[in-house]
Amino acid sequence: MTVTNTPPTRPSLSLPGSQQGLVGLRERAEILHGTLEAGPTTEGGYRVRLRIPLSAD
Numbered sequence: 001m002t003v004t005n006t007p008p009t010r011p012s013l014s015l016p017g018s019q020q021g022l023v024g025l026r027e028r029a030e031i032l033h034g035t036l037e038a039g040p041t042t043e044g045g046y047r048v049r050l051r052i053p054l055s056a057d
Contacts, residue, residue: 007044025050 022038025048029036034052041047 002047002049004041004047005045022048 022036025038026036029050029052032052034050036051037047037049039047
């Protein structure tokens with residue numbers, strides 16, 4: 001699964017959080033023998049790509 005957004009059109013809001021979102025997603029992907037890639041795009045947006053195998057053989 002890949003999710004990509006466009007560059008921001010307004011300043012981001014400062015919201016409370018544990019700052020562990022991507023870390024937690026990556027850990028869950030690894031448990032399922034998958035991978036998680038996340039980072040900015042060349043167009044100024046952001047992309048998150050999750051790959052999980054159909055079977056854990």
